Amino acid sequence: MKKQLQDLQEYLAQNNLDIAYISKPSDIHYFTGFYSDPVERILALLVFPDKDPFLFAPQLEVEASKDAGWDKDVFGYLDHEDPFALMAGHIKDVAGTPSKWGIEKDDLPVQKLEAIKQQFPDAQFPTNLSRYMENAKLIKTPSEIENLKAAGAEADYAFTVAFNAIKEGRTEQEVVAEIEYAMMKKGVMHMSFDTIVQAGANAANPHGGPEKTPIEKNELVLFDLGTVHNGYISDASRTVAFGQPDEKSLDIYKVDLEAQYAAMDAAKPGITAAELDKVARDIITKAGYGEYFIHRLGHGMGTSEHEFPSIMEGNDMVLKPGMCFSIEPGIYIPNVAGVRIEDCVYITEDGCEPFTHTSKELTYIK
Structure with missing residues (x-):
């Protein structure tokens, strides 16, 4: 048993x-x-x-x-x-x-x-x-970690497909279709949630979906996706540049990336969930975008897309080795752009390790 x-x-x-x-x-x-x-x-x-x-x-x-x-x-x-x-x-x-x-x-x-x-x-x-x-379910076993790593590797492959699928004139829905078709061909039975592709101002709606309108050059494109591997899920987000976005969009990306890197560096045993949320939130607030970071820093994950711990203000739970959760600061400015950079991680004895490894430096797609 x-x-x-x-x-x-x-x-x-x-x-x-x-x-x-x-x-x-x-x-x-x-x-x-x-x-x-x-x-x-x-x-x-x-x-x-x-x-x-x-x-x-x-x-x-x-x-x-x-x-x-x-x-x-x-x-x-x-x-x-x-x-x-x-x-x-x-x-x-x-x-x-x-x-x-x-x-x-x-x-x-x-x-x-x-x-x-x-x-x-x-x-x-x-x-x-x-x-x-x-x-x-809070502390994952070594075998659970291995399943989560495998799901993360599948998500990395999905990002490769996603970035190559962006073409002028293609709609967000068409890009989603190409991603999910490629994953099924690879043997993935299920995505862990509906794949999100949002370009330009559409990405300012954090839980919006792909639209039928064509993706235009010179805007940011946000991807949020994941797969299910042996019942364990991956969940990751990347935002890329299609052409040359405006300076405001690039600044949003720079700040969000700084916040994500800082939170990744701070995630280790002993810090509380609230303290970790504050690390990222303070950076975004100092840059003048605090009102546009409208969700918690992260959520737990495992056999469900959302589990404990919840990485948010007011949660004094102390992080321990084996805990798994997302680190996903986001900046969403209505009618302008949205950026989210997300990795799910597991806490080690002295830090954290991500399940996904796709580069977070801004990728430019011509």
Whole structure:
């Protein structure tokens, strides 16, 4: 049994919980090696303090879970069947009628919680396992680091494709299509999120998307992309110059790069998340762009695109070896330009190492 499961069983025993109901797909993958998004169907991992866990899944996912390496019981159900009634029967066969449940309260929809209560009217839900998962996934193991490195290498390849795909007259959407097609040809099954390509003023919308308008010469082009490797994600951003952007755009880039380099240098054991955010934010603020840095410096990552720690003002969490997160200062001036430079890193004994290695010095594309 994976150590992650053993740790959860110990947690259940120590906290007098009878059962853990794990339903977030990335958390199921963390424990089992199997990933699937069931959409409206029911996919759950049931864990007990002193009995073997089991998976409950749509019948069409049963063989896939075994192929992924899950070697405990997996019980399937058909679409016309009542999944919660069937699942309750399997739970009772294993553990009787559990009273105290741990559930992921941040992610479990109300209607599914009500369905559990209907099967177990006396059940209590004292523990939010979302907090447990945040802490359990906080320090990555060596094998997790290796998967994140592999995902980072795939992102570096995607940047090479991306930079070569920029041509006058091509739209942002066409460049996205070329990137994702090339990654599929390389064997990447999934991007970790919708690939972002934004040129000129469109890049001033941090969570905007690619548009149908052609990319024009003499503007900055922002890329934000990542892949999934064995269930672990990469997430990185680069901004390049297509032609010769104006001086304002170049100054924004220079300041953002200085902030990113400074934060990379400062990221090490002992500094707090808030202190690290301040390193980058102070540089951007001093240069006069503070009001345009409108998000935290970074977010944790692993089997999910956003995990703990959150690198932001007010978070006094002390960084420790094995923590993984993004360092992504951004400057977004409406109707002018946007710049974001991002690497995900892991904390070492005396600093940090990035998962991506594509140059951050401003690349000019003719």
